[in-house]
């Protein structure tokens with residue numbers, strides 16, 4: 095029998111055997127007569143690399159000049175990367191909820207995120223505890239897209255624990271990242287990762303888009319409505335909106351493993367043959383107890399034997415780059431050294447640091463000044479607001495969120511969502527909780543899409559229409575008024 099091997103088969107065989115031999119054989123290059131790149135030691139073969147363009151420079155380059163000691167950025171045209179109805183900047187809990195809601199309400203949506211994953215502090219910051227999602231003994235106020243996420247996490251193996259009334263659930267960061275990819279893909283949101291929003295495009299009072307910095311240089315995304323879900327209000331600040339600049343505690347969350355392999359010594363029992371005086375007030379007071387290492391090892395996560403450890407950290411300015419650098423470096427050193435001390439305790443030798451959060455725990459920085467703000471008096475009075483767009487939890491009472499808390503005072507075509515919305519300082523710590531960010535993200539997304547649909551400014555949309563859409567999307571807007 096004669097074997098006939100054509101050129102394609104021959105290349106396939108050579109590719110497979112070269113890969114098996116750990117050589118970076120590239121059939122395309124071989125076919126083009128180019129030499130195969132050398133495989134780097136230890137990496138094995140099968141890599142491919144081509145020259146896209148030779149001797150090129152960046153098309154949209156516009157370097158700054160140093161003029162009389164001042165750095166001057168020249169005026170230049172920026173390429174438009176994308177044009178859409180609603181642009182959401184920031185893919186944290188608020189941004190993902192906003193993007194999905196805007197899309198489900200019928201708008202074309204682009205979601206732009208500086209990192210390579212969704213979830214913001216929730217996943218990148220390893221803040222795994224969903225506080226106030228199910229209100230103790232009362233109503234569950236976070237419903238809609240936030241609740242949908244919790245339900246879907248329940249269906250993922252190892253996605254979530256403690257999903258029951260009165261208890262704050264804890265999620266797995268990887269499951270949450272996976273879920274959010276699934277949800278934005280299902281909604282057909284156009285996504286750009288690795289793009290850092292650095293400027294706003296403004297004409298008069300109208301925000302028309304944002305400028306992003308990426309490996310491709312500076313590019314613009316144009317939109318009819320922009321939602322700032324960056325947590326730090328980067329876009330509304332760049333657009334010129336007024337805000338309050340606040341400080342807060344900045345920590346760094348970590349995860350510790352092998353907690354199912356610790357065996358702390360049992361507390362020594364009091365000898366039973368001591369005379370009664372030994373247990374009386376005259377007896378020598380017991381030596382102070384060494385701090386229980388377990389108390390410093392955080393709370394359980396869905397991963398067996400792995401805890402997440404929260405950190406308060408000092409109150410500092412999360413907009414100051416030198417402070418952020420110092421926090422990152424100090425916190426990482428502290429976490430490592432602290433764990434070594436805990437490991438030195440008898441029975442704790444096997445614990446180890448799984449990871450420190452890739453993202454620093456910045457709680458609050460810029461808070462938008464808005465026509466209305468989330469406030470304590472409304473919570474205390476259990477006020478029923480005509481422009482309510484959701485309720486927040488994490489407190490003994492639910493508190494109403496007015497639509498006005500998402501709008502800048504003067505600028506148009508812009509909404510805020512998440513931890514940077516308008517809120518009195520005493521409410522800021524609950525506004526920033528993850529379920530409440532889902533709620534404001536959901537509302538901002540639906541509102542932006544309605545503004546596009548009705549061709550009006552976000553501040554002019556019909557509130558009753560927004561409330562109807564939100565209810566149709568399973569959001570909680572309070573109990574119907576008793577007739």
Ligand SMILES: Cc1cc2nc3c(=O)[nH]c(=O)nc-3n(C[C@H](O)[C@H](O)[C@H](O)COP(=O)(O)OP(=O)(O)OC[C@H]3O[C@@H](n4cnc5c(N)ncnc54)[C@H](O)[C@@H]3O)c2cc1C
Nearest residue numbers: 184186187188208214215225291324325455512513526528
């Ligand atoms: C240490 C710590 C502990 C916490 N503990 C809890 C807790 O136990 N329970 C709880 O419910 N909440 C807790 N929180 C609060 C909660 O994690 C955050 O407030 C919440 O994640 C905020 O959501 P967000 O979407 O508004 O912002 P973020 O989660 O900050 O998301 C913002 C997103 O925008 C992106 N982004 C930022 N700037 C830009 C830009 N210029 N261009 C493009 N993208 C950008 C970020 O990368 C990020 O993905 C804690 C927070 C911290 C820091």
